[in-house]
Amino acid sequence: MRQSSKFSPTRRKFIKGAAVAGAATLGSPIAPAIESKPVQPLGPKVPVQNARAETEVPPEVDVLTTEHCGSDFMVDVLRSLDLEYVASNPGSSFRALHESVINYGANQKPEFITCCHEESSIAMAHGYSKVEGKPMAVFAHGTVGLQHAAMGIYNAYCDRVPMFIVVGNTIDATMRRPGVEWEHSVQDAASIVRDFVKWDDTPISLQHFAESAARAYKIAMTPPMEPVLIVADSELQERPVAQKDKLQVQRITRPGAPQGDSGGVAETAKLLVGAQNPVIVADRAARTAAGMKYLIELAELLQAPVIDQGGRMNFPSRHPLNQSSRGRALVSDADVILGLELTDFWGTVHAYRDQLERSWRPITKAGAKLISITAGDLYIRSNYQDFERYPEIDIAMAADAEATLPSLIEAVKRLITPDRKTAFQARGAKLATAHQSALEQAKTDASYAWDASPISTARLCAELWAQIKTEDWSLVSSTQSNWPARLWNFDKYYQYIGGSGGAGVGYGAPAAVGAALANKKYGRLTVNIQNDGDLMYAPGVLWTAAHHRIPLLSVMHNNRAYHQEVMHLQRMSNRHNRGLERASIGTTIEDPNIDYSKLAQSMGLYAEGPITDPKDLGPAVKRAIAAVKRGEPALVDVVTQPR
Amino acid sequence: MSILIALVVVFAQTPTPRGNPEAGKALFAKIGCYQCHGREAQGSTATGPRLNQNPITYTRFVSYIRKPSGEMPPYTAKVVSDQQAADIFAFLQSLPKPAAVENIPLLK
Numbered sequence: 001m002r003q004s005s006k007f008s009p010t011r012r013k014f015i016k017g018a019a020v021a022g023a024a025t026l027g028s029p030i031a032p033a034i035e036s037k038p039v040q041p042l043g044p045k046v047p048v049q050n051a052r053a054e055t056e057v058p059p060e061v062d063v064l065t066t067e068h069c070g071s072d073f074m075v076d077v078l079r080s081l082d083l084e085y086v087a088s089n090p091g092s093s094f095r096a097l098h099e100s101v102i103n104y105g106a107n108q109k110p111e112f113i114t115c116c117h118e119e120s121s122i123a124m125a126h127g128y129s130k131v132e133g134k135p136m137a138v139f140a141h142g143t144v145g146l147q148h149a150a151m152g153i154y155n156a157y158c159d160r161v162p163m164f165i166v167v168g169n170t171i172d173a174t175m176r177r178p179g180v181e182w183e184h185s186v187q188d189a190a191s192i193v194r195d196f197v198k199w200d201d202t203p204i205s206l207q208h209f210a211e212s213a214a215r216a217y218k219i220a221m222t223p224p225m226e227p228v229l230i231v232a233d234s235e236l237q238e239r240p241v242a243q244k245d246k247l248q249v250q251r252i253t254r255p256g257a258p259q260g261d262s263g264g265v266a267e268t269a270k271l272l273v274g275a276q277n278p279v280i281v282a283d284r285a286a287r288t289a290a291g292m293k294y295l296i297e298l299a300e301l302l303q304a305p306v307i308d309q310g311g312r313m314n315f316p317s318r319h320p321l322n323q324s325s326r327g328r329a330l331v332s333d334a335d336v337i338l339g340l341e342l343t344d345f346w347g348t349v350h351a352y353r354d355q356l357e358r359s360w361r362p363i364t365k366a367g368a369k370l371i372s373i374t375a376g377d378l379y380i381r382s383n384y385q386d387f388e389r390y391p392e393i394d395i396a397m398a399a400d401a402e403a404t405l406p407s408l409i410e411a412v413k414r415l416i417t418p419d420r421k422t423a424f425q426a427r428g429a430k431l432a433t434a435h436q437s438a439l440e441q442a443k444t445d446a447s448y449a450w451d452a453s454p455i456s457t458a459r460l461c462a463e464l465w466a467q468i469k470t471e472d473w474s475l476v477s478s479t480q481s482n483w484p485a486r487l488w489n490f491d492k493y494y495q496y497i498g499g500s501g502g503a504g505v506g507y508g509a510p511a512a513v514g515a516a517l518a519n520k521k522y523g524r525l526t527v528n529i530q531n532d533g534d535l536m537y538a539p540g541v542l543w544t545a546a547h548h549r550i551p552l553l554s555v556m557h558n559n560r561a562y563h564q565e566v567m568h569l570q571r572m573s574n575r576h577n578r579g580l581e582r583a584s585i586g587t588t589i590e591d592p593n594i595d596y597s598k599l600a601q602s603m604g605l606y607a608e609g610p611i612t613d614p615k616d617l618g619p620a621v622k623r624a625i626a627a628v629k630r631g632e633p634a635l636v637d638v639v640t641q642p643r
Numbered sequence: 644m645s646i647l648i649a650l651v652v653v654f655a656q657t658p659t660p661r662g663n664p665e666a667g668k669a670l671f672a673k674i675g676c677y678q679c680h681g682r683e684a685q686g687s688t689a690t691g692p693r694l695n696q697n698p699i700t701y702t703r704f705v706s707y708i709r710k711p712s713g714e715m716p717p718y719t720a721k722v723v724s725d726q727q728a729a730d731i732f733a734f735l736q737s738l739p740k741p742a743a744v745e746n747i748p749l750l751k
Contacts, residue, residue, distance in 0.1 A: 325688070354714060443750045447741040448685035448695055456685060462749045481689045563678070567690065570675045574716035580675045642678050643687040 066240035071100035073206050073247050074166075074232060077213045078137060079109055080249045083164060085128065085517065086110040087121035088139035089148075093168025093184055096237035097139065110137050113517070113548055115510075116540025118145045122152030123507045124514030124541070125163040127476060129156075130312075130497040131518035133288055135164045135220055142169035142189030142231060150193050151504045156227045157196035158343075158386045159311070159501020160284055160375075162220035164213075165229040168237070171202070175235055189231045195383045198226035206236060206247050214250035223257045223287070223400040224375040260373055260397035260404035267395055268338065268371050269411035273420055275336035275369075278304045281327075281348055284311035285340035285401045289493035292316075294405035295340070301412050303428030305330050310479065311343060313496040318439075318489045320432035325442070325486065332363045339372045340401040345391035356575055371395040373404050386502065442486035454639045455614045457481045457557065461488070463617045464527065464555055467625055471525040476515035477508055478529070481643045494524065505562075506537030509554070513545045516552035516633070525553065525628060530635070532558040532589060532596065539599060545633035546604030552633040553624055556596050558610065559642045561588040566642070596637040609637025659701040660729040667734025670727055674718070684735055691715065695738040704732050 074097055078086070090098060101112050115121040118140045125136035140149050146167050156163055169189045170176045176185055186192075190200035199219045203209040209230065216228035241247070260268075272278050280299055286292040295315055299306045305323035307330060308314045315322050323330055331337060331349060339345045349370065352360045364370075370393045377398035380387050397404060416424075446458035461483035474494045479485045490496055497515055500507035512528035519526045535542075535556075545552055561584075569583040584590075593610075600607035606627035608620045617638060624634035671677055671684070679691030686693030699707075705728050708718040723731075744750045 355717075440744075443744045445686065445688075445693065446750055447744050447747055448693060449681055449683035450741055450747060452681075452683050452685075454682065456681065456683075457687070458685075466749050481687045486688075566675070566678055570678060571716045574718060574722060577719055577721045579722050581673065583675060641681050641685075643681070643690045 063240075068241045068244055069096055069100065069237065070206050070209075070239050070241055071096035071232075071237040072104045073241060073244060074209060074237065075100045075105040076249055077210045078164075078166075079105065081135075081137075081164065081213065081217050081252070083110045083135065083137040084132075085113050086137035086139055086166075087113045087115050087124045087128075087514070089115045089118050089121060089145065091139070091141035091145050091168060091184075092181070093141050093143075093145075093170060093234055094139050094166065094232055094237065095168075096234070097166065097168065097232055100237075113544065115544055117538040118148035119152045119506055120510040120513075120538045120541040120544065122149045122156065122163065122165075123510035124517065124544070126152065126156045126159065126161050126500075126507065127497065127511030127514030127516075128518045129161050129163060129514075130159075130511075131474065131476070131494055131515045135162045135217070136514065137164045137166060140165065140167050141184055142167040143184045143186050143192075146189060146192050151502075152507065152510075153193050153227050154196045154384070155500045155502040155504045155507050157198075157384075157502070159498065160224045160226060161501065162225040163227045164217060164220060165197070165227060166232050167229060168234055169202075169231050170234040171204075171231075172233075172235055190229050193229065195381060196227070197229045198224075198379070200229040200231070202231040202233070203236070204233065206241065209236065210248065210250050214252050218252055218254055222255050223403070224379050225287075226379070257400035257403035258375065258378065258398070259407060260399040262407075264395050264397040265404065265407050265411050268373075268397075269408060269415055271336045271369050271371065271395075272302055272304070272338065273412055273415040275304075275334075277330075277334045278302060278336040278338065279307060279330045279334040280304050280338045280340065281307045281309060281331070281342060282312075282314035282340045282401075283309040283342045284498070285405075286312045286314045286493065287400070287402045291402035291405070292493050294402065294409065298405060298409050298412065301409065301416065301424075303424035303431065305431050307331070308485075309342070309348075310485070310496070311341065311498045313490065313493050313498070314340075316489075316491040317485055318491065320435045321428065322435060323431060323438070325438045325482075326434065328363065333365065334368055335365065336369045337364070337371065339370065339374070340405075341374045341376070342372065343376075343386075344388040345370070345372055345393065346389040349391065354571070369394045371397075373397045373399055373401040375400045439486075446483070446487065449641065451614060452641065453612050453614065454559070454641050455611070455617060456641050457643060458483050458487075459614050460529070460555065460557065460617065460638055460640060463614070464529070464621055466618060467621045468525060468527055468553075471625075472523065473525045473527055474515070474519050475527050475529070476512045476519075477527075484529075494519070494522075505534050508534040510538065510541040510544075512554065513541050513550055513552060513633075516545070516550050517548070520550060525625065526551065528552060528554040530554045530556050532556060532560060532594065533562045535596065536589070536594070540603070542600050542605055542633065542635070543603035549631050550633055551628045551631050553621075553628045554600075554633070554635040555621065555624075556609065556635065556637040557640050558594075558596060558637055559640050560590050560593060561642065563642045596635065600633075600635040600637075606632055606634040607637070609635075609639075611636060611638045659732070660725065662726075662729035662731070662733025664730070664733045664737040666727075667730035667732065667737075670723075670731050671734055674723060674727075676731065679715070684738060694735050696740055698736075701729070701732050704728070704735075 121138045128136040170185045201212040203212045220228040299321045306315045307327040308324045349364045350360050372393045449456040465488050516526035565587040573580050597607035597609040620636045624636045627634040684694035
């Protein structure tokens with residue numbers, strides 16, 4: 001016989017406090033307990049849902065409603081964290097929290113954003129955070145939902161992006177409804193993703209929830225920023241709260257970002273000022289617009305070249321000291337290399353050859369000094385190998401690069417003599433000439449295959465640039481084959497947000513929608529160059545964009561393949577002397593070709609395509625931008641060359 | 644040693660065999676050259692250099708595809724015959740120069 005949950009000690013505890021409120025709500029005397037017929041054993045996983053069972057007076061149930069539930073307090077906590085949105089695919093393990101957000105919280109701060117897949121929820125939060133600089137919340141089931149979300153969380157972890165994940169779970173086994181709630185409950189929900197969240201907790205009281213939420217937020221926002229996760233027990237959510245006044249929302253004081261030690265900063269300044277050929281390499285260096293400003297100041301003081309590896313918008317693309325296209329040559333010639341938040345310092349200073357015998361060699365000059373400033377040194381986990389190969393560094397500062405730059409700038413200023421300043425100016429002039437040559441070369445390179453069909457990626461980016469350059473734009477996807485970085489003028493922090501971090505495919509489309517959501521209130525034109533294979537992981541996010549009126553211009557880079565994998569298959573086929581005629585098996589997205597404009601239209605987007613003639617591209621993008629300016633998402637499908 | 648030198652000299656002086664540009668164009672697509680170098684051999688900084696209007700000798704071309712020193716996968720004679728290599732080379736030689744940047748408004 002199934003027991004009523006009333007007999008649970010925990011249930012009894014809250015009912016005691018809620019009985020008066022519950023009776024008042026009912027507006028009539030509590031119905032006396034009646035002797036019910038024996039409950040028939042239920043078939044497995046099939047709860048009784050017929051009219052008789054629904055209307056029958058349940059045995060010994062004396063309170064059926066409450067107006068003060070734990071999830072309301074959880075919403076109070078989330079509000080204290082200034083979370084604008086919660087991205088979520090609905091799930092019963094957080095049904096009370098969902099209901100509290102939309103009713104108790106009036107669906108404001110956070111506003112519920114309906115997603116069609118938890119991977120989309122997470123990637124939306126990822127893209128949002130990179131524009132807004134603070135977390136978005138995500139709600140997910142503790143089991144199947146979190147499993148769906150896992151890859152996206154790993155991307156965010158690799159990309160050092162904060163997000164606030166709340167997962168529902170029913171911890172007390174005696175409280176679970178028979179059937180699916182058991183499959184959707186778990187002993188230790190966070191274990192699924194513990195290797196790639198910075199902190200998690202499973203609170204067992206509401207006050208515990210409040211304190212852990214505050215702690216989690218603080219941890220997420222301290223460099224290196226990372227996702228955090230809190231389990232919201234369904235009983236905690238749904239149980240009435242007797243004395244809400246005794247619960248306290250915590251005040252958060254965020255710690256300052258860790259700065260490089262004074263000795264390391266002084267020695268670095270000395271090496272940089274004395275170097276003949278210093279190079280600054282930046283990957284995730286600029287966490288904010290201030291970071292970009294600091295990097296410009298440092299580079300200009302030294303007239304040193306900057307190689308922007310693109311993890312963030314680190315340095316203006318048209319700045320004369322931007323020498324990103326000459327990265328390898330400059331590293332090879334450098335006597336001092338300053339790496340700022342590099343994902344892969346070893347890979348930056350080595351050449352690697354992926355042939356039958358894998359081989360590598362350093363590309364640096366003998367005696368070149370390598371300096372690293374990265375918060376990555378403060379936080380390395382064992383299992384997942386995103387930390388890359390061990391680099392031999394001369395000065396390593398385990399610190400946040402952006403927070404360290406001001407003191408490094410001051411240290412450099414103190415050491416610059418008139419002689420060095422003269423030498424720097426001569427170096428800067430040469431670099432400016434090289435920068436201009438690189439820009440001219442980029443234009444020449446773009447002229448090849450200009451009229452080709454499928455459309456070249458250079459033509460796609462040039463046509464797109466022509467339409468957006470007078471707008472307040474923000475590119476929220478990768479820079480395909482580097483063409484935007486080579487041809488466009490990036491000079492604002494929000495104009496580029498870097499990549500996925502973990503290279504998990506399926507990030508692009510939802511991250512773009514999340515970034516567009518963040519850009520919406522600033523009135524920016526959000527631009528997404530969308531890969532076809534990426535979109536097909538979870539295209540439902542297009543519906544989310546339409547449903548929530550998120551303006552976003554997506555231009556498809558539709559090469560009808562998982563192109564990276566085509567090249568890997570090609571490499572293996574050649575290596576094994578078997579020819580290439582079958583390399584397309586399992587790697588291409590053809591037969592039938594996908595009509596992405598119809599796909600987008602079916603979900604409520606303005607869409608055009610497939611565009612195969614380059615002459616049609618500019619006008620199509622122009623019409624799509626007009627739709628975006630009306631507040632809609634729009635998509636232009638462009639059939640492109642592979643890269 | 645003298646035999647080796649003689650072979651090297653002969654190899655270096657091997658005249659460019661007659662290739663068929665049309666066959667070469669088909670091969671360029673069929674065996675996947677375009678995947679890294681683009682369908683018009685325009686190249687990409689991300690995958691492979693431009694081959695259009697970037698002349699190298701036939702000897703150097705064949706030598707490189709057989710034993711590339713960099714990242715390119717090797718194309719042995721079992722995968723691409725000498726005649727097929729010549730056809731591809733002829734296709735690359737036949738590609739026209741693009742319009743001058745000054746004549747492309749979007750690139751000015």
